[in-house]
Amino acid sequence: MRAAYLLKRFGLLLAVLWTAATLNxxxxxxxxxxxxxxxxxxxxxxxxxxxxxxEEMVKAYEAKFGLDQPLWKQYLRYLGDMVRLxxxxxxxxxxxxxxxxxxxxxxxxxxxxxxxxxxxxxxxxVLGALIxxxxxxxxxxxxxxxxMTISSVPAxxxxxxxxxxxxxxxxxxxxxxGFTLGTVPDGSFAYYMDVLKHALLPALSVxxxxxxxxxLGMRGMMVTVEGEDYMILAEAKGLKSNxxxxxxxxxxxxxxxxxxxxxxxxxxxxxxxxxxxxxxxPGIGSLLNRSVFVYDYNAILGVTFMIILSVGVMTLILDLxxxxxxxRIRTGEGK
Amino acid sequence: MxxxxxxxxxxxxxxxxxxxxxxxxxxxxxxxxxxPERAYPLAVPGNKPPSLExxxxxxxxxxxxxxxxxxxxxxxxxxxxxxxxxxxxVGTFLGFTAAYYGGPLDTIxxxxxxxxxxxxxxxVLVVIAAxxxxxxxxxxxxxxxALLAWMGPxxxxxxxxxxxxxRAFVRVAKLSGENNLEIIFRELFPNLLPYLGASLVGSVTxxxxxxxxxxxxxxxxxxxxxxxxxxxxxxxxxxxxxGLWWWILEPVAVIVLIFMGLFFLSAGLDxxxxxxxxxxx
Numbered sequence: 001m002r003a004a005y006l007l008k009r010f011g012l013l014l015a016v017l018w019t020a021a022t023l024n025x026x027x028x029x030x031x032x033x034x035x036x037x038x039x040x041x042x043x044x045x046x047x048x049x050x051x052x053x054x055e056e057m058v059k060a061y062e063a064k065f066g067l068d069q070p071l072w073k074q075y076l077r078y079l080g081d082m083v084r085l086x087x088x089x090x091x092x093x094x095x096x097x098x099x100x101x102x103x104x105x106x107x108x109x110x111x112x113x114x115x116x117x118x119x120x121x122x123x124x125x126v127l128g129a130l131i132x133x134x135x136x137x138x139x140x141x142x143x144x145x146x147x148m149t150i151s152s153v154p155a156x157x158x159x160x161x162x163x164x165x166x167x168x169x170x171x172x173x174x175x176x177x178g179f180t181l182g183t184v185p186d187g188s189f190a191y192y193m194d195v196l197k198h199a200l201l202p203a204l205s206v207x208x209x210x211x212x213x214x215x216l217g218m219r220g221m222m223v224t225v226e227g228e229d230y231m232i233l234a235e236a237k238g239l240k241s242n243x244x245x246x247x248x249x250x251x252x253x254x255x256x257x258x259x260x261x262x263x264x265x266x267x268x269x270x271x272x273x274x275x276x277x278x279x280x281x282p283g284i285g286s287l288l289n290r291s292v293f294v295y296d297y298n299a300i301l302g303v304t305f306m307i308i309l310s311v312g313v314m315t316l317i318l319d320l321x322x323x324x325x326x327x328r329i330r331t332g333e334g335k
Numbered sequence: 336m337x338x339x340x341x342x343x344x345x346x347x348x349x350x351x352x353x354x355x356x357x358x359x360x361x362x363x364x365x366x367x368x369x370x371p372e373r374a375y376p377l378a379v380p381g382n383k384p385p386s387l388e389x390x391x392x393x394x395x396x397x398x399x400x401x402x403x404x405x406x407x408x409x410x411x412x413x414x415x416x417x418x419x420x421x422x423x424x425v426g427t428f429l430g431f432t433a434a435y436y437g438g439p440l441d442t443i444x445x446x447x448x449x450x451x452x453x454x455x456x457x458x459v460l461v462v463i464a465a466x467x468x469x470x471x472x473x474x475x476x477x478x479x480x481a482l483l484a485w486m487g488p489x490x491x492x493x494x495x496x497x498x499x500x501x502r503a504f505v506r507v508a509k510l511s512g513e514n515n516l517e518i519i520f521r522e523l524f525p526n527l528l529p530y531l532g533a534s535l536v537g538s539v540t541x542x543x544x545x546x547x548x549x550x551x552x553x554x555x556x557x558x559x560x561x562x563x564x565x566x567x568x569x570x571x572x573x574x575x576x577x578g579l580w581w582w583i584l585e586p587v588a589v590i591v592l593i594f595m596g597l598f599f600l601s602a603g604l605d606x607x608x609x610x611x612x613x614x615x616x
Contacts, residue, residue, distance in 0.1 A: 152598035266455035304458040
């Protein structure tokens with residue numbers, strides 16, 4: 001049973017990646033534009049050459065890149081490239097491959113994404129648990145409405161609000177970038193403080209926007225758990241309220257939140273990309289933004305493919321971890 | 336009258352309707368005060384703070400921001416609405432087909448929906464929009480958005496139809512000799528309406544979100560004064576560094592209002608469709 005589930009889940013990931021790669025291959029070929037011809041004509045006109053010979057040159061280059069071969073052969077070769085994660089060269093930063101471009105920025109993105117995801121998940125869950133706990137202070141109840149309202153707004157729009165009040169008006173935080181221009185990334189304490197200062201505002205906009213969802217999910221689960229028989233028993237045994245809260249209620253209510261983590265991943269990544277491009281934070285989102293700006297086609301396709309791949313893999317890992325954490329839903333058992 | 340009395344109980348639905356009606360009025364009445372031609376570059380002197388002549392100020396490209404925001408509200412809501420309606424129509428059709436006929440068709444539709452829902456939609460839209468390129472206009476943008484607006488409705492409609500068709504009244508209709516079409520339109524559809532409403536709001540919200548995202552990345556209708564493009568130009572011209580605060584705050588405020596309106600509307604519709612559900616806000 002477990003094997004069947006694993007296989008199915010893995011198949012889903014493969015289907016996603018195959019769809020993404022296929023779209024990336026065929027969509028550009030649906031347009032009548034020929035990038036090679038365009039580039040050569042561009043070079044030729046700037047060099048003052050006449051038009052003769054250009055057709056032969058286009059043919060020669062197409063043969064060199066294998067573009068004269070039948071479509072299915074090109075397609076198979078492309079799928080092979082994708083399997084080896086060979087995303088090809090960047091069109092605008094030529095000697096660099098798309099993978100190298102991604103490698104330069106991916107650390108920034110993973111760093112900020114991990115921190116925001118962890119913090120919003122933890123703070124949101126604790127907040128939700130406290131809101132649902134009958135013995136917590138009343139004022140927490142009033143947090144629900146504003147949190148939910150904020151979470152209905154896209155993170156980067158909320159980021160604009162934060163920039164306006166905290167960076168532009170109050171001048172507490174820098175407006176954009178990943179570090180002050182001109183600093184040397186020497187790994188000193190001052191450098192890291194500078195990076196932290198720049199990362200705070202983008203991180204804050206993602207965290208505040210996703211807080212509401214986690215808090216609400218947790219509150220719902222807590223209410224359910226509080227009605228369980230074992231809670232009544234534990235209370236009747238005279239266990240301390242703290243122990244009831246942390247060991248009995250929160251631990252059980254937290255599990256379904258992790259399923260939520262898998263579902264929210266795609267949404268979070270999207271939000272992060274836009275927030276990065278808003279703040280000019282030097283991560284994947286800004287790379288994508290820049291690639292669109294200079295129309296670096298290969299980079300656009302490569303970056304989107306890599307993000308889809310990593311979201312897919314992350315979701316798969318979460319899905320596989322979940323049954324280990326929660327024995328109640330060992331997949332397929334008891335059917 | 337009964338509707339208004341119901342609104343008094345369902346405060347969230349009321350809040351959603353009030354906010355969205357206000358925005359609609361703003362977009363329609365605003366046109367009379369601020370002619371749409373002023374929403375395009377070089378129509379008025381640039382960089383003017385709000386004044387009597389230009390109540391919303393003007394931007395660096397020489398647009399009257401009142402006209403720009405009025406047009407932007409109209410265009411952005413229209414982009415989202417068009418994509419949402421197409422998504423809902425396709426989703427309803429597929430959801431019905433999958434649930435009512437079942438079998439391999441159901442399996443295929445469910446798989447496609449599952450696959451597409453795991454992919455961060457905005458990225459797929461980025462690839463498509465990048466290929467369509469600089470020729471995007473609001474209508475083609477909403478058609479592109481519609482490509483990924485149908486999975487949510489498909490899922491909702493499918494699960495609702497699955498549960499509805501087992502209910503007693505559908506069996507009675509079947510036994511009394513109604514054919515498939517009659518059952519679908521006379522029995523299932525009316526019961527599905529509140530869910531369809533909530534689905535539509537969800538698709539519209541998703542489509543507006545995606546359109547703003549594409550425009551933020553520079554993949555929008557560059558010539559049109561949509562709200563997302565206005566925000567794009569705000570960054571392009573460095574409005575923050577230059578202290579043009581009105582240019583930033585106005586589109587942001589309207590976008591926040593749109594999302595809040597849609598959020599309250601969908602929360603209200605949820606309560607209407609399923610009164611037993613516990614209130615969340």
